[in-house]
Amino acid sequence: MEIRQLEYFVSVVETSSFTRAAEKQYVSQPCITHSIRKLEENLGVDLFDRSQKKAVLTDEGKLFYTRACKLLHDMQDTMTEMNDLRTLAKGTIKLAIPPMIGSCLFPYLFTSFQTQYPHLTLNVYEEGSFAANRLIEQEELDLGIIILPEENLGTLETVRLTEQEILLTVSRNHPLAKAKSVTFADLRQEKFILLKNNFFQRHAVLKRCQEEGVEPQIVFNSGQIETVKSLVSHGVGISFLMRMALEGLVELVGVPLNPPIHVQIGLAWKKGRQLSPSSRAFINLVSSQTENALSLPMERTVSR
Structure with a gap:
């Protein structure tokens, strides 16, 4: 059994037609028909009721359709995970951070991130929180470590880091x-x-x-x-x-x-935007390391 056979089978079911499935898969109809025949021979059952004009599933075909969809979904997830791991070997993150936050938090966070992900690049843009929000919404930047707005803007996903x-x-x-x-x-x-x-x-x-x-x-x-x-x-x-x-x-x-x-200081990114593996890795690290950064001992502090 091959992945291509499963894809052809699912296409026939979803289009209710061998012809439309062939068009969808950019192959000839005989190619689809031959693939389904081979699949049925391997399984030892008929997947379609050929007494019907449309592609109608048999009971066995209905069960196999459920299994085939899950197999293809799992395969896609696996491919995505493998690609994510490969992508973490390289990549660039465009990060907004206000100067005040950057001068205090960023040196520690950058060192920690660089140690764990030495092949990833951080391009840092020093922007105030309001400007950073706008640039993130416009997808000019990927992420921001910013002062979170008092009211949810509805356009950002946020993770609180510290107060x-x-x-x-x-x-x-x-x-x-x-x-x-x-x-x-x-x-x-x-x-x-x-x-x-x-x-x-x-x-x-x-x-x-x-x-x-x-x-x-x-x-x-x-x-x-x-x-x-x-x-x-x-x-x-x-x-x-x-x-x-x-x-x-x-x-x-x-x-x-x-x-x-x-x-409230937090991480922000555009709501609904598909984050890169690099960005997800940065979010995970910053979420876990911020309090450590703030707890580092400082000398000669004068504050009341």
Whole structure:
């Protein structure tokens, strides 16, 4: 019994015609007829009732059709699995990651991924979470490690990785550096240094300002996290960064906001999109390794 015989048989059943089955399989009708005859000889039963004008199954044929469909399905699954294993020997993933998340999580995750899958390539695009969402929806990028939207967009599949707190970020010499917590009312006279419009943190901060009736004095907008850190450390103004972005820094202090702002970090990809084996491997690794990355000991951390 050959796979081709099973495919011909299933085509005849699904089209109810030897002629249409031949057209579907791009072979001649005699080829289909001969193949079915050989199959019946091997099985020792008639699969079709030839007293009918259409291709009508016998009872034995109905049972065999069920078995043949399962065999072909299992064979296709096996071929897919083998192809996946072969594909993992090479491949490219286009990944979006905001600079703040990237600088903290990505070095550890990339090292771990490269160790397990040395032949796969990660092309990383530093984008804010809002821009990353759009690029993923447009299938310009495969995956994103982003701040998950508060409301499900309906266009993304997501996996939550961890939660982070956004802290007021000031220089260690700033008067608020020793505060246990601050409200936005305490920040009315401060100069704000914010990330650009495609970053979630900016929207979260401006939303809280609006809720508390505070008009922020924005003196600088940047898409570079290191620029923001440098300006704050030199006393140019204040900013708002995730707790993990302040780990290991002595020149910056993180002060909790009251009430706090928490964000969910997760993996995202377009809903309904067929993921490559490379992307699935990356999702599995990141899902299992993120907490390990965040638990690595950091030195010289200053945060309250």
